[in-house]
Amino acid sequence: MSKLRYALYTGCTARESTPELLKSTLAVAKKLDIELVLLDEASCCGASHLQDFDDFLSLVLNARNICYAEKRGLDMVTICNTCQLNTAMTKHRLDSNPELKAKVNEKLEEVGLVYKGTSNVRHFLYALIEDYGLDNLRDKVVKPLSELNIAPFYGCHNIRPSELHHHFNRTKENPYNPTSLEELIEALEGNSVDYWHKNKCCGFHVDLQAPKTSNILTGNALADAYDNNADVMVTPCPLCHLNLDVKQKAATKAVGRELKLPVLHLPQLIGLALGCTPEELGLKHHVTEVPA
Amino acid sequence: MKVTFKVFRFNAETDYLPHYDTIEMDVKEDEVVLDILNRIKWEHDGSFSYRRSCRHGICGSCAVKVNGRSTLACKERMVDMIELFGNELIIEPVSKKRAVKDMVVDKADFWKKYETVKPWLEAEIDEHPSMENIIPPEEAEKLEEADYCIQCGCCYYACPVVEVNEDYLGPAAFEKAYRFTADVRDHAKKERLEIVDILGQGVWDCVKCYECAEACPKEIDPIGKITKLHNQIFEEGVAKSNVATRHAVGFKRSIKKHGILDEGDLVLYSEGFGVVKHMHEAFEMFKKGKIVLPWNMPKSKNLDEIQKLIKSSSTVKF
Numbered sequence A: 001m002s003k004l005r006y007a008l009y010t011g012c013t014a015r016e017s018t019p020e021l022l023k024s025t026l027a028v029a030k031k032l033d034i035e036l037v038l039l040d041e042a043s044c045c046g047a048s049h050l051q052d053f054d055d056f057l058s059l060v061l062n063a064r065n066i067c068y069a070e071k072r073g074l075d076m077v078t079i080c081n082t083c084q085l086n087t088a089m090t091k092h093r094l095d096s097n098p099e100l101k102a103k104v105n106e107k108l109e110e111v112g113l114v115y116k117g118t119s120n121v122r123h124f125l126y127a128l129i130e131d132y133g134l135d136n137l138r139d140k141v142v143k144p145l146s147e148l149n150i151a152p153f154y155g156c157h158n159i160r161p162s163e164l165h166h167h168f169n170r171t172k173e174n175p176y177n178p179t180s181l182e183e184l185i186e187a188l189e190g191n192s193v194d195y196w197h198k199n200k201c202c203g204f205h206v207d208l209q210a211p212k213t214s215n216i217l218t219g220n221a222l223a224d225a226y227d228n229n230a231d232v233m234v235t236p237c238p239l240c241h242l243n244l245d246v247k248q249k250a251a252t253k254a255v256g257r258e259l260k261l262p263v264l265h266l267p268q269l270i271g272l273a274l275g276c277t278p279e280e281l282g283l284k285h286h287v288t289e290v291p292a
Numbered sequence B: 001m002k003v004t005f006k007v008f009r010f011n012a013e014t015d016y017l018p019h020y021d022t023i024e025m026d027v028k029e030d031e032v033v034l035d036i037l038n039r040i041k042w043e044h045d046g047s048f049s050y051r052r053s054c055r056h057g058i059c060g061s062c063a064v065k066v067n068g069r070s071t072l073a074c075k076e077r078m079v080d081m082i083e084l085f086g087n088e089l090i091i092e093p094v095s096k097k098r099a100v101k102d103m104v105v106d107k108a109d110f111w112k113k114y115e116t117v118k119p120w121l122e123a124e125i126d127e128h129p130s131m132e133n134i135i136p137p138e139e140a141e142k143l144e145e146a147d148y149c150i151q152c153g154c155c156y157y158a159c160p161v162v163e164v165n166e167d168y169l170g171p172a173a174f175e176k177a178y179r180f181t182a183d184v185r186d187h188a189k190k191e192r193l194e195i196v197d198i199l200g201q202g203v204w205d206c207v208k209c210y211e212c213a214e215a216c217p218k219e220i221d222p223i224g225k226i227t228k229l230h231n232q233i234f235e236e237g238v239a240k241s242n243v244a245t246r247h248a249v250g251f252k253r254s255i256k257k258h259g260i261l262d263e264g265d266l267v268l269y270s271e272g273f274g275v276v277k278h279m280h281e282a283f284e285m286f287k288k289g290k291i292v293l294p295w296n297m298p299k300s301k302n303l304d305e306i307q308k309l310i311k312s313s314s315t316v317k318f
């Protein structure tokens, strides 16, 4: 297999409130000999809120981010579900509407950029499954996760709206019964936990304006995983992680259940199986502690 | 094809708890879900209850859930369901907690919320017009097919916020509000926007889970309409300064300063004095190295480019 190279759009969270996500992503890529080129020019994707205020501005900024992957001749990978959705949605809208693309390019030209539509945009999860391959990943496992019951938590923006994601991924995930995380867990020789809330919402996006809603949704997901004997939860989305890990006490109150479940980022789980050290994976950065 | 169906059964008049009947059937290539419901009634149990009327995907009465996925029974082909979920299928009403008898649910809350957005055109219409009131195609396109909604409730019963907040108006009502706020003939645009702008029940409480977009059998994209309502609230000057609107505006403010988001500052700006309630969590995060202090805040490379684009591409003021 020739060396895989991608432009990495980190998003804001991996640079700020979940530094362990960036750290573990880089550690896993190194172990797998995947080259990740950081898009340091990129701006925030607007996290699905900027578009509520100014849709056109959101399109221009997201298109600019993709331009920098295109300039390097690389496909983009993301490590946050919401970044993935916003970037993919922008790309899809521009690629399917020449008039809109021209309007956006008119602005981008002011800073010497042009959006062409040549880079694909995928979450790291799907790039791994589709390009690296689960069999190759399985070959790299040095510490099988066979002792762990792992609850996959998908996060909304990687699986819905499914039609949009199917333009970007070869993996045609069924949003009502997604399986990619389970397949990945199996490749790492872990036991995946089947539970109803695995493809439900954690409520992150209303954390400020409707904390009660947010806390109940988070609490329901944690309690469900816990009731199905999960030792740990794993998610490909750092925003879900923030709700599920940091807000566990608030969620406990909201649903009236004692909840204490470590919540790992996807690359942290992979890294554990590949033999990365807890330090390389930033395991000490979790509010709900990850037992050694 | 042999399929095993698990069918939700409940009679509010006689049962305390629901149960499931397991029925095995041979499913034919051309059957839809409604054919199966009919056969359950005709071949297995005449008391089995469900709603249907048009059989053409336009009355919205036959909505049920198959393996958790909302669908119009008369439109959904069995072969597609089997392809998605295999040959063990669970048939349930769109909302188990609202079940009255088997697949029949009490939609009272749905209709009550639907009514609050004034689901009709408000316009002075000449009683004796001399010519047709023609809407040019480009104006009609702005509705983005919102007028195709059949009030089936698939989106509403799929929405997780509806489940946990009984005041929340929900995707179908918002979809309908947009159908009229986008209509050039309508005179009640601001009034409607004010109805959906209320914190606790309005568009700001949507968690953006896209369940409604996934569920809608008419492919109307209710959350897309919710985004449009957010935009109109700002464009029409209806937006009040509160935690939700400042949160949206705060992204532009932060991107202008750093390119990437200053997450701490965003919370501070959105919450105002309310920020104190986050102090405990902020402290926990700080202890774990999860907070970047203002003087260490990273900035995007080529920030001047981002600032220039914000200046030239902004279309809305707040």
Ligand code: SF4
Binding pocket: B155, B158, B159, B160, B161, B162, B170, B171, B205, B206, B207, B208, B209, B210, B211, B212, B213, B222, B223, B226
């Ligand atoms: S996107 Fe919003 S309206 Fe649609 S189902 Fe989710 S919370 Fe409900």
Ligand code: SF4
Binding pocket: B148, B149, B150, B151, B152, B153, B154, B155, B156, B171, B172, B175, B215, B216, B217, B218, B219, B220, B222
């Ligand atoms: S928006 Fe779609 S799912 Fe919702 S009530 Fe209308 S037709 Fe049904």
Ligand code: FES
Binding pocket: B051, B052, B053, B054, B055, B056, B057, B058, B059, B060, B061, B062, B063, B072, B073, B074, B075
């Ligand atoms: S019977 Fe009318 S929509 Fe199905």
